[in-house]
Amino acid sequence: MDRRNLIRAAVAAPAAGLTVPLVTATGAEATARGADSESPRFAIAVLPDTQYLFDADSADPEPLRATFRYLLQQRADTNIVFMTHLGDITEHGTAQELSLAGTTFRAIDGRVPYSVLAGNHDIPGGTDQRGRTPYLDEFGPDRFSRMPTFVEATADGYNSAHLLRAAGRQWLILALDWRISDAGLAWAQQVIDRHPQVPVIVTTHDLAYADDAGQAYLSSHGTRLWDRLINDNDQIFLTLNGHYWPPGRATLRNRAGHDVQVHIANYQDRYYGGAGMIRLYHFDLARNVIDVETFAPWFLARDPDRRSVLEAETIELTGDVDRFSVDIDFEARFAGFAPPVRPAPRPAAQVVDRHTTAYWRFDAVGQVVTDCSVVRDLTGHGNDLTVRRLAGGTADTLRPSAEHHVGAPAHASLYFDGGRSPDRGAILQTGPNAAINSDKFLGGYTIETFLKLPEPFVGDHAWMGILSWEGRSGDAGKQSGYSPLEPTCSLNLSPERFLQYVVYSEIGDINPTSWSHTLPIGRWMHVAIVNDGRRSVVWVDGSRIARNPAREARGIATLGRPFTIGATSWDLKYGQGFYGWIGDTRITSRALDPTRFLPAGHF
Structure with a gap:
């Protein structure tokens, strides 16, 4: 059952019935099947700032638990191959908040590969050379090292690289600290250099902000990342960040003359701190498009007749910066670093038989x-x-x-x-x-x-x-x-x-x-x-x-x-x-x- 069918099922639920379950028998079977790495269609889940759900004694992890249940249920049917968090997991970065967040994330450990990076609310300040913190104790490299997608992390532990297979090829995701150091940038360049034919998605907390119309602009730190890493690496075709609201997007042109999609996702200003809202980036290499949608599984699972007004209006966001499509000829965009391998001509003897x-x-x-x-x-x-x-x-x-x-x-x-x-x-x-x-x-x-x-x-x-x-x-x-x-x-x-x-x-x-x-x-x-x-x-x-x-x-x-x-x-x-x-x-x-x-x- 895909997400739209789930919405229809929720809308059709009896008014006096039970809450529509997120995990069904078919969902459990889908989880067991996992994702299809060869299908030309796959999805990457993007989870922005969850800090208001882990805020001292105001914490409520239930919206995020619902999001994780949704990902587990839909992983096979939607072909969700990875999830990436954009930083600011917690409000104050305390050991108590991070421990609760870490416990919540265990729902997907070993079941959906993912990355996490530090935002300014997760750590006390400084660059990724800040040393040991409660964040690192909970979300350091040890947490990811057993995932099949994990490649490596910086020695300080705040930056990590993840290699996944989807649509018959590899994709590299760099999860960068919100204030990456020069040493961290050098490491990121080395990782890219070791994977010279792999398209790259850069995720970080602070890269771009948007105006009220949704037009994105590089922040001062984002300009540094652009000048020092993104502009000269043609493999980087998409960047994702949180931190700022409203959400927005822009298409920038790199030094090679190719498009780089710059997207901001952050919904902490929305009802219930965003309610564990996620974005799904649906990559379709058959249609040469990325379809993006934004919704809150926690509200989606509720009986329609019992939803409050604010819950109903936050189920799904459909503005131009929340639900949109990006046309991208993947073969042409990646040809500069990964030229397509064309099949050789086949002799007539291979396609002629007695019939x-x-x-x-x-x-x-x-x-x-x-x-x-x-x-x-x-x-x-x-x-x-x-x-x-x-x-x-x-x-x-x-x-x-x-x-x-x-x-x-x-x-x-x-x-x-x-x-x-x-x-x-x-x-x-x-x-x-x-x-x-x-x-x-x-x-x-x-x-x-x-x-x-x-x-x-x-x-x-x-x-x-x-x-x-x-x-x-x-x-x-x-x-x-x-x-x-x-x-x-x-x-x-x-x-x-x-x-x-x-x-x-x-x-x-x-x-x-x-x-x-x-x-x-x-x-x-x-x-x-x-x-x-x-x-x-x-x-x-x-x-x-x-x-x-x-x-x-x-x-x-x-x-x-x-x-x-x-x-x-x-x-x-x-x-x-x-x-x-x-x-x-x-x-x-x-x-x-x-x-x-x-x-x-x-x-």
Whole structure:
């Protein structure tokens, strides 16, 4: 159950019922499962100043206990990989306050890895060379040394480094004292230098403050950290601090010309000292975004009808500095210190087996695409393609390209500059005696190709064809479709950029048609049509589309005419051609599981 489902469950609770529990059976199971270090989506929990919850004889740790129960319950479902506290754990830094805080933190010891750092209320003053304190006795390196994420700490014990794995890579978190010394800064630099390809998040208590509009500015100490550590280390992409309120954020540009996100989170001025409020930073490397939300689990768990006005208004904060998204192309942002490792081209032998009917790719040495040139079928079955330009076509209408999908076996493609008004384009067709022209595929099939639509998507390209079998459906005895002049099988693009796969089955007069969502522009995608001998299902980037008809579709009513890449015929004629890139194209005489698609997991 995710957080929003938990909110809905809380809202739906009976007015006279018990308090909604934070730890359920499924929550306990999730805790046992732990976090997923390979998923492209994970969360880091950020816990700012809790000092008013540990304030001499006014202390009340229950809000923080509720927060920790929430983290334990949601760790697996939300994929929470780490929690970081931003300092000012306590109000006075006394042994009594720190002992109570330390006892409260034991709820997550060994269950959720975390970091803690000293704020000005936790220690008597001075830099991290201040010596032994009650804070250090409770939250010194000994507390973290058994955590799998702990790397090391400074000799004084006030600064620590934590290395975690998430989204298939490592991330470094530096938890720095609120007044880090020159020696501490030198240590931080050494830690970064020992992890030269790891993105870094800097957490500390005092780095930036914000105005009432939420615009953040570096404080005097923050300026020192920026000048001495952050600006020259391109690995640092995010900083988090508390201390000041209101919360705020800013995007600064480092010396390498890259963005550094500077965020302030502090809610001690809110009702009940912030009530153990947390932020969740949801990293999504698939969508290239960090989604941030701020809420109070203590209030969230309460019966809605029993919440006070102040509790109800503090459950979740939705202002621009509390709930927001940061767009970040992680690969591009980290390329300067961690260039992406691209898969090498795969030879045809790795993607061709006895079930492969045809396989075409465009990376042959010296491959040309002038009219009458040939692209070989690498299965050896003789389904070679011959190039032909359509009316209005020029040399630039079809040309080889080094563009390719990251998961494509061949690191090459063809660029088609087709269009209408006036019609132009180019096609690649099998010869008159190719076996694939008449193959019925009664036992099932998989058709795969890689596509990329240009950005911007300029001109009128409505109903452009991607690939098809030539042949009038009427000649195959089919009368149920849009027109007897349309081909018996084609993959096209609608004016809304929806994929349309229409096939006239060999058995019966039926033509079930699949429709996709709007295809994106400017990025590669993989399309697969899978037929198991009963019905067809279209997949885009390893995801099954919604509009796959349940009607039977057995075989393809081929008529012995050519298989074509780059256009769809009408009454055996071709007008406009495809606009964009087409990469490796493979046809297999059986239904393939998505794990066996050409991208081999690179979706």
